[in-house]
Amino acid sequence: MIHEFFIQDFTWFFIYLIIVLSFNLAFGFTGMVNLGHMVSVGIGAYTSALLTLNGVPWYIALLAAGIIACVIGTIIAAITVRLKGDYFQIVTLGLIFIAIAVSRNWISLTRGALGLPGVPDIIRSNFYYMLFTMVLSLMALWFVYWLTNSETGKIFQAIRDDETATAILGKNTYFYKVLSLAISTFLAGIAGGLMVHQINFVDPSIFDLEQFIIILFMLIVGGLASIKGSILGVFLLFALIDLLRFLVVRPELIGPVRQMALLLILLLVLIYRPKGIFGKVDI
Amino acid sequence: MPSILPQLIINGLIAGSIYALAAAGFALVYYVVKFQYFSHGAMIAAGAYFFFLFANVLGLSFAIAGILAIACTIIITLAVNYLVYLPLRKRKATSNVMLITSVVLLMFFSSLILALFGSSTKTLVLGSEGQIFDFGLFTITSLQAYIIFFAIALFFVLYLIMKKTRIGKAMRALADNKSVAQVVGINPERVYTYVFIISGAFAAVSGILVGLEQNLYPKMGVIIIIKGFISSVVGGLGSVPGSVIGGFFIGLIENVGVWYLPTGYKDLISFSVMILFLLLRPQGILGVKLRDDT
Structure with a gap:
């Protein structure tokens, strides 16, 4: 029998592993210094919390967490990826504060600073929930490994190392940068959903x-x-x-x-x- | 209700002076040393807490506490420069590393203040409470009038330093073209030291003024530098006068915007303005040329 303390720790380990892998995909592999990565996690957490609190089954809510985070992330990426110099970093840093302001003030949706308590568990037993997060994080691990070794992943890394040269070789660097951020924010949204079902609570401090x-x-x-x-x-x-x-x-x-x-x-x-x-x- | 508009404009000017002060220190470092100096917010908080320590805890007089707070903030600013930014510059760290390091420093100082002073908000108590002037259309306290006065006086001093002194000319030469400046015998590190001394003094003064107008709390530096930074982007990153104009612009927009939107949306207004500027006019109000170093 594994001690309860370690079960909690391992669950967090697997959730954070998904977050960091997705962060690394955009930041490390594609060179997109996305300082607003936790915004996607938070959007996923709020989405899954709101849906399950309104009676939607958890598997739909968890998937929706990823999809909503991905849609918002892709729209923002499509606008901001073209910014020159440090401005992409700056806008993504700004997103953190926009997310805080919106989640605190859109009271009818997020209940503001009070947060959303009582988010239901996906699996009642902490041990099986740990196994569940482990399976998902292994899937994310395998996926990121496969992606970064695929042709697409090679293009991501080429963009990071020399964007102009990659563009000259005929690759649409804009598309690949947005794609990298779309995948990254999707995984982050899923991780956010897993997080909110672990602590059963979400409030603006997640951002x-x-x-x-x-x-x-x-x-x-x-x-x-x-x-x-x-x-x-x-x-x-x-x-x-x-x-x-x-x-x-x-x-x-x-x-x-x-x-x-x-x-x-x-x-x-x-x-x-x-x-x-x-x-x-x-x- | 047009009758509250003058009051909103005055509130905007007060907030604007604070933002402009924060933006000026940030922009000066960005202009000369060329990196996103977010830890300026930490120095503002340090200035405010030093003043709190000297004036309220030790009970020194207002003027002595102010001078000591400015001196201590300058010392910390220089220490951070020598311990953190100098090794990074020597290694020719990329702008991403500099940006992340300065955000990390900002958070480090806010946790340090939290550990030393606790999470409760602190109020700076003055000997005499500020007078309130009622002009019919708007009211303003003497403290708020001082804030606007101090801000404008400091900008004037900064302008004189930049335009009239040798060190100011060296700063502008370095900002324009570092290698040419070095060829004519300007030592960049020596000039950077002066830049950090000036920015440290600005940080301390803005920290004290913010502390007197609002309250002290560990994360105050984060909140203020974010506004200072937005002002700088809107006014024109890399332009000190532009950043000052941006500060007043953001202060006014936020406060007049409250006319239409709930107060909680102040932050949202300024961020939206910043993002609109980045997308449509990235060079800012004053139209500084875009620096493309990536």
Whole structure:
């Protein structure tokens, strides 16, 4: 019998693995520095929560979470991908704050800052839910592995390394960049749905920068454009959080100290080894 | 209800001065050192909390606390430059790394403040409460009048530094063409130090003014720099005067927009304006040439 604590931890591990893999697909493999990745996760979480709360079966809700996140992500990508210079990063960073403003103020839909409590479980047993997230994350892992080794994936990486050269070779780089973001946001939406059925609650804080820092840590410390790096990144973050849980004595300091430790490690990695542990490319 | 329009415009000017102050420090670094300096928000929060520490906790007089807060903020700004940004510049880090690093620093300082001062909001208590002037059409407190006055005075000082002093000329030369500036004997790192000193002083002053007008909370730096940054994009990234104009523009639009929309949508208004500008007029109000370095 596995201890309840580890079941919860493993479930989170698998959910975050999907998020980081999809983040890596756009950020690491295609070079699209999408700082608003958690917005897609949050859209997925809200979609699945609202649908299941209104009696829609979970499998439709979970699929809809992916599809809605993907549709919104694709529309935004189609508009913003053409922006020059740093402006794509800037707009995607701005999306975080737009998502916070909308989720706080569209009260008739999201209940604002109160959030949506009582989201039903998909599977009552935590152990079987862990297995369910494991199966989905393995599917995502296999899919991202297959995609990045396919011809499409090679084009993604060619765009990251030299977009002009790829365009000269006759590839429609605009289409491939939007495609990469569409797949990335679809997976993120599914992960958001899994997340909301795990904690049975969602509120605007899912969009907060603190949440984004977590996946940024996993991606950058693990390594860009590396699948094994993403797995390691997620693992390291959970190991660090569990370690700090035992080291920090005063409960009101756990939050800020954990955040500072994460950010300090992230800062050192950015300064001295921006490729991360298994990373193949520089951003 | 046109009678509240003058009041909304005055509120817009007050918010605009705060945004413009934040935008000026951000834009100065962007203009000369060429990266997205989001950690400026952290320095604004640091300035406000230093002032809180000296004026309210230690009970020093307003002027001494202000000078100490400015000095401490400048020291932290320089320390961050030497410990973080200098190694990155030496390694010729890409603009993506610089951008992410500055966001990480911003979050780091907000957690540090949370750990040191707790999550409760702090109020800066002045010896005498501000007077309220009633002009019939609108009211304004003496503090708010000071904010507008200080902001405009500081922009004037910054303008003089940039146009009249040797160091200002060196900054403009570096901003225009780094290699040519180096050929004529300008040491970039030395000039960057001055840039960070000026931006640190701006951060401290805007932190103190924001702290007096609103309250202090650990994430205040994040909220303020986002607005400062939007102002800078709208006014023209890489243009200091443009960013100041952008600050007042965003302050006015947000506050007049409240006439039509609920207050909670203020953020949405400014972000939508920023995105519209990025798509339709990426060079901003003042029309600065687009820097394409990717």
